[in-house]
Amino acid sequence: MRTVIRNVTALTMDPSRPLLTGIDIAIEGATLAAVGGVPADFAPDEAIDGRELLALPAFFNAHTHAAMTLERGWAEDLAFEQWLNDKIWVAESALEEEDVYWGAALACCEMVRAGVVGFADHYFWMDQVARVVEESGMKALLAWCHFGIGTEHELGQTPFEETVAFVERWKGAAGGRVRTTMGPHSLYMDPPGVLRRIAEEAHRVGVGVHFHLAESQEQMDNSVARYGLTPVAHAAALGLLDLPEATIAAHCNVVTGDDLALLAEKGTWVAHTAKTYQKLAMAMPPIASMIAAGVNVALGTDGPASNSDLNLFEVMRAVGLYQKGVQQDPQAMPRMALLRLATEAPAAALGFTGSGVLAPGRPADVILLDTTAPHWIPRHDLAAGVVYTANSGDVAYVWCDGRLLYRRGDYLTLDVERIRWEAERRAFRMVGQPMQSMRAYQG
């Protein structure tokens, strides 16, 4: 399949030529054949008029629990412990394997519509999520969440071997669009003996790890009291920061200066999900200090039960506004830096190297935004438009690996009507409520 986008403006995220106007972009198979300078003899199967459209690298989401779309709006205005113990785990106790398929499918519909083509997912029954990724044409790094029980050995609802078998079964599947990684829940839910085994298995299979790390002062205090180490230092001591592929440490809300030096030295990716921290009133990670210390940072949404959406426009905006406000510095988080944190950075964290930049030879993970809505006018600064005024309704076209997934309201790979119905029906069943099309505000 050959596509050409004519007369388009592109925010390429290529530092050598970040903004190109009135250019043509050529997609051939899964690859960007040309970004400007399309050869005259390039014969496309489809030509798109790119006037009034803005081309961007597609977004990637560095940390989520996609099927938690089913719990969106189920636990509101609660502190983290109540949110988790009284609401989320109660709903999840009724979770069935097929629910994960429909919850993840709903998440994929939402992400595609918001220009997100890849996500790092961490949940249960991950074969179901892998199926959705395969069918949707998206990309993902998938981890089967693993809880430990007891001090050193036996384990949660899914046997350890089964979670490892998942990693091997789907590694590199769907033409490389499905990648896998090990997925312990956290240092406080998996005992040290289990975490060491996870590091061993990651070496044997040749993958990385994705887990929650250092989310609160309480976790910091408990770790220091029990192990004499901060959570980050403990993760390093367990071998979780030295694996064949990337370590994604979600959150790192409470860290020391030494922790930042260690994360930078190890090349660990910190997934930063600012909206969740604000909504659950958690400590805000020192993202500016992390970046200044050389830590790899990438943006994510976390699960829709907390965020409450899967929209990277929203996350970029939340990070920019919060950091400028709290640092009392309008230059604290420049708009191009925010864009990079939602495109090239998470793509690299997930192992989809080459994505996140529009340049010849790169994967054709591209979106086109319609810039004709009133909130775009006048178009003085397109990067500011993307970060501070755009919304997911502006996304007009979405390609992943050169395959068109979405075109002006139409999903080309996902049956959105069926998915919406199945997901909502199952979400109400999980919490013991009758199916209704909408529920009133419950106070």
Ligand SMILES: [Zn+2]
């Ligand atoms: Zn999470």
